[in-house]
Amino acid sequence: MTLLFEGAEWDFSKLDATYRACEAIACGELGLTPYPSQVEVITSEQMLDAYSSVGLPLMYRHWSFGKRFARDELLYRAGMQNLAYEIVINSNPCIAYLMEENTMTMQALVIAHACFGHNHFFRSNHLFRQWTDADGILDYLAFARRFVAECEERHGLAAVERVLDAAHALQGQGVHRYLRRKWRLADEEKRAFERQKYAEETYNPLWSTVPASDRPAPFAHAVSEAKAALSLPEENLLYLCEKHSPGLRGWERELVRIVRVVAQYFYPQIQTKLANEGCATAVHYAIMTRLHDRGQIDDGAFLEFLASHSAVTRQPTLADANFQGWNPYALGFAIMRDIERICTEPDEEDERWFPAFAGNGDPWGTLREAWAEYRDESLVRQFLGPKVMRAFRMVNLTDRVNDPALVVTEIHDDSGYRRIRSLLADQYDPSRAGPLIEATDVDLTGDRSLKLSFVSRHKQRLHDASARQTLAHLQVLWGYKVTLQEIDSETDRVLGELRAET
Secondary structure, three states, X not given: OOOOOOOOOOOHHHHHHHHHHHHHHHHHHOOOOOOOEEEEEEOHHHHHHHHHOXXXXXXXXXXXXXXXXXXXXXXXXXXXXXXXXXXXXXXXXXXXXXEXXXXXHHHHHHHHHHHHHHHHHHHHOHHHHHHOOOOOHHHHHHXXXXXXXXXXXHHOXXXXXXXXHHHHHOHHHOOOOOOOOOOOHHHHHHHHHHHHHHHHHHOOHHHHHOOOOOXXXXXXXXXXXXXXXXXXXXXXXXXHHHHHOOOOOHHHHHHXXXXXXXXXXXXXXXXXXXXXXXXXXXXXXXXXXHHHHOOOOOHHHHXXXXXXXXHHOOOOOOOOOOOOOOOHHHHHHHHHHHHHHHHHOXXXXXXXXXXXXXXXXXXXXXXXXXXXXXXXXXXXXXXXXXXXXXXXXXXEEEEOOOOOOEEEEEOOOHHHHHHHHHHHHHXXXXXXXXXXXXXXXXXXXXOOOEXXXXXXOOOOOOOHHHHHHHHHXXXXXXXXXXXXXEEEOOOXXXXXXXXXOO
């Protein structure tokens, strides 16, 4: 076959030819099923802009995005921070941003990595199919940007920022961890306008002149029914405020809803970083290798690819100053390559550890199933094997109280491997990623105060100052006093009570 390109320079005809060659391998040989792709080449400044708006192509205005842009631009211009080769959007069509500064070899790598690796993962993975609406996200973001701009014109920039600041601070506590219903984002704009139209049509200023009722406080069963409607305990604090806050107006509730929907959109990505990057890295490695084997890229381009690939999949050692835990590109790629080897050339250890697929002769079918059905925690628990653990020199270190030395409690033996794998999988468990804080009670007949609880496990406590600041943001959305109790999981003893900073 003829070369797709020669040298570093690229143009759109070369990008098109390279995309089609990658597509033939990805869909024809590897069996991938990505969304249609929309490839856009952008400048470094546009890439910084995409960074600032959390990687989304359409986003409402907020001062925090400008602050992030100024910081990243300063670091980039000073040579203290590099930019990503690409950004890929989970949408239909899947949007991939390529840096114009990339060489043609890097453009080919990015196309293979983003347009086919990440794209296939977005479309096939169960979490993304369950939680995200790739068909509707772009239209919803356009609606969100337009709605926020209209609110700024009607109600003022300060009033809008007050709600958005509070909602952004609570994004970590603004997701449903368990699916309640499947919704289409394309319907959300219609519902928003219907809610706004109803509020405008039913508004009557005469109701504000009606004197307050002198009736006695509600009976106990009425209060109980009202609390039942709140469905407490509720872990999604943004949802609670959106639906039941006594202090928010209609347009403010819609702003909270917008922030909540965007936070929910990113929920699967938090749980699949290792699997997603492992998938994309394995796919780009297979495609680029196949292009070289077929004579469509030359040795120089392949060596440039290998240099970049090796840098991305480098795993710093514990003694390295750059060590920040396991590199998801390195560990994910190693697990995927190990699955390929086990499917085609298993040994006795592999057959003992992975009897379900060892020697099945279908490595890409096994990989596609792993990418479709598993998140990071379950992927590690099911597919991390002894050979990868040995290659990464994994051991379990225990830091004991009042002991200045770290103790190695698990080593390279059969029980040690299983214990290390289980402990590592626990680190990817989303329930351990942040504190579980729930709204547990509301004083409906008194001051309308909201009560939260945090169950402390393994003697972990909340950071006092951060917790008080977060409560202050929640108090803005709720409109009344908010308190939080820390409760010991073993004894149910109240460890302390926090109130919002004033």
